[in-house]
Every structure is written in C-alpha cells, then in structure tokens.
Amino acid sequence: MIEKLKHLIYKEWLKTRWYATIALLLSLGTVIYIFISIRSDLNLLGAPQYFSSLILEKSIFFGKFKYIPIITALLIGLSQFVPEVTDKRIKLSLHLPMENTTVIYSMVLFGFAIITAIQLISVLLLTLFMSVYFPSEIIIPSLQTILPWILGGMTCYFFIAMISLEPIWKYRFLYIIFVYFVLRLFYYSYGLGNAVTIYPILFIITLISSVSVIYTSHRFNKGEL
Amino acid sequence: MGAKIVRILLILLAIFIMAYYLPSFYQKSVEKRPYKTMIYFSEVTHDFIIAKESGDTLNRQAEMHYYDAKGNEIPEKEYMKLLPFNNTRKLKLMGEMPDSLNGIELNNKILKSVRRSILIAEPFYSLALNPLFESQPERIGVQLPDDVFRINKHGIEFLNCESNRIEQEKSKKFNQPLIEKGFSFPAKGIYGIPSTIKLKDDGYFIVDNSNRLFHLKMIKGEPFCKEIKFNGTIKNIKCHSSGDLFCHIFDDNNQIYVLTREYELHKIPVENPNGRFFVTSNYFYNTYKVNDKDKSTLYVLSPEYKLIAKHTETIDHYSHSKEAEIERSIFPFKIMRTPGLAHFIPIPNPVKDFYILNLICAGIFIIIKLIRRRKIWLPVNVADFTIILLTGIYGFIGVWIFPNRK
C-alpha cells in the first residue's frame, strides 16, 4: 500500500514540479518586493509618518500578496488535474489496485501539501521581514488579514479538483460560477485586522471544499468512466 | 455513503451563498429611493420643524414640503429663516440673516461654532499603537513624535518608529504615574485622535483592565494622568478635537455620556437600540437624532445637556415598500454582512410570508421526480424534499445544482 502511494505521489510530483517551482518563486518574489517597498517607503516618508498613516488609514502595505494564494492554487491545481481529464487519462490511475477514492484523494492531499508548504514558507519570510521594522501590534493584524487569502487559495485548489473531475460541462460551468461567488467572500476588503470574526465561516467553507472532490469523483466508483 | 454526505454539505453551502447574494441582488434591482424626512429644531421658535419629501423620486419630480410642529405647511423662505444656522450662506445673500438671536449677537465666532458629527457605538478595529503628542508645544499645531506607545501587560511602552526598539527611559517615566494611580494593565482600549490634522492635542482616554477610565497626556515632556470616575462598562469613546467636549462615551447598553473639558460627565437622555447617532450642536442647543428602521427621533438638549423636547416621525423605509413585501414572500431568510467588524448575520423572515412559495417549490420537485419515474420514498429524495420545504427557493436551486448522481 505504501509502495503504491509512493509511486502515485511521484507521478504527481513529475506533473507539478515546474509549476510548483514557479509558484514558489512568484510567492517569494512578491514577499521580497513587499519588503523592499516597505523599506523604501520608510525612507521616503520617515518612520514616524509611515507609522502614522498605518495607524490612521490602516492601509494594507502587503496588498500585493492578496491574489498570490489563488495563483498558486491555479498553477498547481490545473497542472495536476487538467492532464487527468484530457483524454480521460485518469482511467490509468484508477486501474491501480487501490480503491478509487483513495487514489483521487491522495492526489488532492499531495497538491494541498505542496500549496501549504509554499504558503507557509512565504508567510514565514514575510513575518521575518515585518519583524525587522514593525512591532507585534502591526504584524499580528497583518497576519490576521492574510489568513483569509490563504484559506481562499486552499478553497480554490479543492474546488479546482472537484470541477476538473466533473464530467458534464453544464455542471462544470455552473460550479465555476458557484466557486467564484464563494471565493469573493474571502477577498472582501475587510480592513486591517477586521476579518477575525469571520474566521469560523471561512474555515467551515474551506473544510466543505476539501471534501467536495468526493462528490464529483463518486461516479468512478460506480464504474462510469 | 461519503458522497451523499458531501452532497448535503455542498447543498448547505450553496444555500448559504444564495441567501447572501440573491436578496441583495433583488433589492438592488427594484429598490426605489425612499422619501427623505428630516426633523429640525428651530432656534427662533423653539419648536420642531419637519421637512418631508413627496412625489416621484424616479423622475426627480419629488419636492420637499416644510411643516411646523402643529402640522401646518410653511413656505420655503420661512423654513430657512427659522433655521439660521443651517442656511447661513443663503440667508446672508437674501439679506435676511438676523444680527442677533435670543439676545445673543450672531457674530462669526458663534456661527462657526456649529458642530456636526456621526457617533457610532460599535468600536472599529484599531491598531493598539498610537503617537503621544506634546500637549503644550512651543509652536502652535501638533507635531508627529518619533515614537508610538502601547499599553500591554508590562505597562506602557514607547516604541521608536525608526529603530523598532523600546525607549526604556521614557517608558519608565510614564509608567510611574499610571502605577501610582492604580492602573491595571493591559489596557482594554485607547481612544483619541492620532492625527496631526487638529489644532491642539487632548491626549488619550484609556480604559484599563478593570474598566476604569483614565486621561493621559504629555505636558512639556512630563506625563499627566487623571482618573475619571465612571459607572458602567465602556464600549467605545469618540473624541472631538474642538468644541467644549472632550468626547462622547458609549457604555455596554448603547447609552451615551459626554465628558466636557471641565471633566464633567453628563448622561445623555437618549435611547437608541442601534447605536448610531447624528449630533448637531450650536450655541443654543445640542440635538441628537436617532434613526431606527422606520422611525426617526430628534432629541433636543440644552447646552447643559438637559432634555428639552423630543419628537418622532415615521420615515419611509425600504422594508415598508411593496418591493420588500415581494422580497419577503420569495426568500425565507437572508444573510447580511455588517460593515466594520465582519460578521454574517442571518435575518429570518416571518413564515407567513414565504410558506406559499416553499410549498410550490416542494410540489414542483415532487412532480418532476414523478415524471422522471424516480422512487420518491428513497431517503435521499425525502431529505431533498425536506430541505426544499424548509429553505424554499434556495433549496430548490441547490438540489438541482448538486444533483444526486445515479
């Protein structure tokens, strides 16, 4: 069982390695760019003036990171699942002597692990950079603001898996529209630190999305391909 | 089995999403601008004046009509003359601006002392860092200091913005008077005006961990700390940079108090469930207006904050319009997001409005299933039927978006 999983994971890695690298470079590049622009603004405005505009306007200085989790999710999700569904190649994976749901869900978990790793590294680096210039009273609300974006990226990935495995185009189209409206909830301009009270709903939505692939891949268990 | 559970979860998520987007989409499409109703209090007649709009708002044919407190209609010019502080520019051009009122000369100083503001009881999120300005500087105006302060469980700490380090000396100096006065760390809330766009600085009003209120200022580099006795739990404080008030204080029950610059605390005899107040204050009166769904109430207070008069008018509101009735008969409930602190609030409608549509949807569901010759007594179909019966149009759309796969 473990052996078969290892082979499966390796196949997924082969599919996504270049895209994962691009996503990692993009995330790290954005974080580094944010760091340099904070430094540059601190120099131009002077530190007291910069802090004052942060306190008064609660401006989001890390705004360039907003859609990076979604781009990461798109890169990895599409690179993983689009090959599976063109020419119905997923038949090959499903001929492995493992239960169908296990196969598909392992693929999803693998992608999820890669995305989480990339986001974790980026956020750790961003926190490190922020702690050079800012006290925790600014860093913690900033991280609280970033969390919905990251959850949105994960939700987006899970739904990509679900939509890719959906056979009928009419429903695919409907689900894409549905996912767009769901993701909008994660990306409202909540203001620095305001989003904390909405976490429970966002977490529930992410959890629901994480199992949503089971719904569309169910047909494989019934023998349809 | 797992897939069936996941399907139900997805349907519930779809219902949530639709309850959030569809009602507001409907409202935006059909909503008409409600008529404006304004209540004023005339400083000339010492009585209320009401302005009501009527007509067709869509074609801008709506007109304002003005009435006195007894309900008689008054002409527009009369209305402007009765409210000199609101119509100063126009009255001056007409030559009808009085030189004095109630024995007081209306010079520029009195005319410019009109203050209008909106008070909101709900606290907005704010960073726990603030700059402590010098209250008596050498140059007029307010200068941005090099540091910001925070009050955590270690006490007050001044953080140098440039170096991101704590200034130990200054922090110790300011901690001393706070500890002496019995301040209990950390602070629950720090309220003030952290901007340099004000004429002079009044420091910050700080609520400590045991709900006591303190006033903190920096005077010629030295700390000034004074406790202000307050009964109750403070929810929010809105500070004012000019006028004879330091701030408005809100307690847990949305009750407002004012703190004058002589440290006098007055309770404002205004009731308001939703915590939003429109305040106008001039030399003669302080007025507080409260709008609650379909009622607008104006409370008129003397300069010493004693209640003089109050008046309520019903105002036109979307929820009374025909469109809102239709909305209530379509949607069993809607979910709204609050501005400010992000919350999703579900708002249910009374069952008597929407049960008809629910029954119709459930009926259509059964009919379609029968036409397609499905067994309607399967547990999954029963579950779908129940969902449609409870959530009406949302459930109906939901079970078709996520169909039960054969």
Added chain:
Amino acid sequence: MLNKSIRIIAILLTALATCIIVPRFFRMLFSTHSNYKDVVYSEVLNDFIISEYEYKNINGKISGITIYKDSKGNRYTREQADSLCPLNNASQLTYDGKFPDSICGKNISAKDADDAIFHMNIAGRYNELFYGLSELKDQKSYLSNKYEPKDLFRIKENGIEFIVSSTNTIDEKKSKLFNSELEQLGFTAPAITWWSPADRTDFEKIGYFVLDSKGELFRLSMNDGRPDILRLNRPDEKKIRNINFSNRPEFLAIIITEDGNSYVMDRNFNYQALPLPSLRRGAFLQGNLMHLTFTTHEKDATAYYILDKNYKLIKQLTIGDKKVASLQETIGSYLFPVKISQNANYGIQFHFSNPFHFIWLNIILALATFFIKKRNGYPINDAFAIIDIIVVLVLGIFGMAGVFAIPQRKSKQI
C-alpha cells in the same frame, strides 16, 4: 526570415519594458534624502529667508535639520526667522507674545494678517480630463431649492444643449433660448473648454467662462431661467490658454495666454498684466496681507517673484536646484544605458547615461551572450545573431533580457 525579424522587434519591445520597470525597482533599493527648500520674503529685511534641510554626519548617523538663511548667507534661528516674516507667522508670534505693534509703519492686527494668507495653484494648461458636461446653476439659487438644476449642458457643433438627467433627452426649448442669445453675441460653436470659480457663491453669481472655437471669451450664466450671457474682452486681444479662479475678494482669476503672459482679472472683468516670465508650465502663488509670491520651476532652478498688492514687482530670486550625484545615480549610470521618464509638463524623456560608464558592462554582457549562444547550439554566424549581439552591446542589461526572454530556434535539424 519573417520569424527572425519579428523576433528582433519582440526583443526591442522587451528591452523597452525592462527599461521602464528595472530602474524603478532599482531606485527603491536606495534611500534618498529629501531636498526640502522653501523661500519666504521678509518685509522687515527686504530680503528672502531661505529654509532648507542640511544633513550632517554625526557618529555615522545622518541627521537632517532645517536651517534658515538670507540671500547673502547670514544664518538665523527659527525664532528669528519667524520674527522677520511676521505676516506669515502671525499666529505663532501671537502664541509667543511677540507679534509686533506695527509692520512697515502700518498698524496691523494679527487676525487680519492670518486671514489674508492664502495659497493657489496656477495651472499652465487646462485639465485634459474634461468631460464637456456641466451644471448651470441659477443666480437665484440661494432663494429656494426649486432652482436646483435638473439638467447638464454641453456646447458642441449645434451650440449649447441642455440634457435632462432623468430622461437623457435634450430640453429643446431651453437650448433654443440660450442658443439664440449666444448667436446674437457672436458665439461660434463648438466651445473649446470652459472654466468655473471654485467658491460656491461666485459660481452661482458668475457661472462659466466659455472659450468658443474662435478663441473669444464669454460669460455664461442663468438668471431665473433666462440666459445672462456677456461677451468679455480678452487680455490684449491674445489667445487664452488657461484661467485659474481664486476665492479671494481681491481678484477673481489669473489668466495665462498662449504666449505665456499672465494677467490678473478683477471682479469687474478688467485685466492687469503681471510682470512675470512665461507661465506656460504653471506656477504656485502664496499671498499674505502685503504681497504675493509667485514660484516657478525651470529646468534646473526655481525662481521666486515678489509682487505688491498693485501687482508691481518688488524683488526676485532664482536658486539653482542642488545637483549632487548620489550613489544611486553613479551606479545607475554604470548599469543602465538609458532611462525613460514621463511627466505631464515635459512629456516622455530619454536620459542617456555617460557612454564611457556603461560600455564596460555592455561589452561583458555581449561576450557572455556570444558564449552562451555558442554553448547551447544556437546559430552564431548569420546576420540575425550578429544583430542580437549588437542589441546587447548597445542596450546592455535590457538588450540581454530581451534576447534571452524571446525564444529562438536552435540550428536547423538535419
């Protein structure tokens, strides 16, 4: 052949893109010191007080302080500088208790001095973002809300048209009424542009100044629904470039003509010429109780003109902008052959660095390109390969980004 030509164009476009983006990013890596400078005329001294930042290196830390000096170089403290310009610092001097009893022999109250201070931006050209659709308020608007305009007007080839907002149709009657009046006064449609005062009461009383297609100036207003249109004189019969309205009682507007001359217009629509150089690029005006200070920016200098309240020139000063080659600029001239900048006044400009600086890096990069191409099996002998290397030689970093970003086919497979 076609593929390769398209590739060259793509390379040049990529080089252009990197030329715009990379120097901007590069600039962010460096800290710059702001060069603040302000000049105030001192009526007491009959000279200028210049305040600017001076940076001192104290124990390795660079700190800036503001210094005050006059045009001869004498230094003053901040308190002395305040007292030398009492009209501009009335409130501070009153706070300190130092406001003088008389200034230049006149008895002046601090409040009058404070109230007379104003700033005004004089734009050299009219706002390009002009929709050509405006509201015409009635002069009787103060009487009642009934006079709230329900339409917007535009002035095109058919003359003036009033468009009713709620129905999006033209009010034919009103338009005809105004058009006949305009024709009588000799208005030639369409209008080039129009200006309006910023002050609310002025705007209601005066309306708009409209420039017709022949360059004639008209004042367009409405009195109780009837048109109130005047044909105005032009200053010295010149073509008007821009009009800047003020909200001061002393004058109505400052007008700039096409040749750069400026005129002040009083509230009776009479002109007086201002003794200033060309204001085509705009200026900044600060006024106090006794005089007006006009500030203009030239290519590398700033000029200050002091006029009295009768618009006669009292004094003038020109200060060259400090040009200190910073570390960032030096490194930049070695790295970047050319920089592109764009602003509203001067348009798009190309700044070429000193060729002897960037040629070294360019040579190294050209050689690197040559070797990388050879190593990876790309053709190096035909004309297009040589063009690639020349592009890198001339455009340096940008050329190299272009050459390697645009893919190229390797040597023909046999």
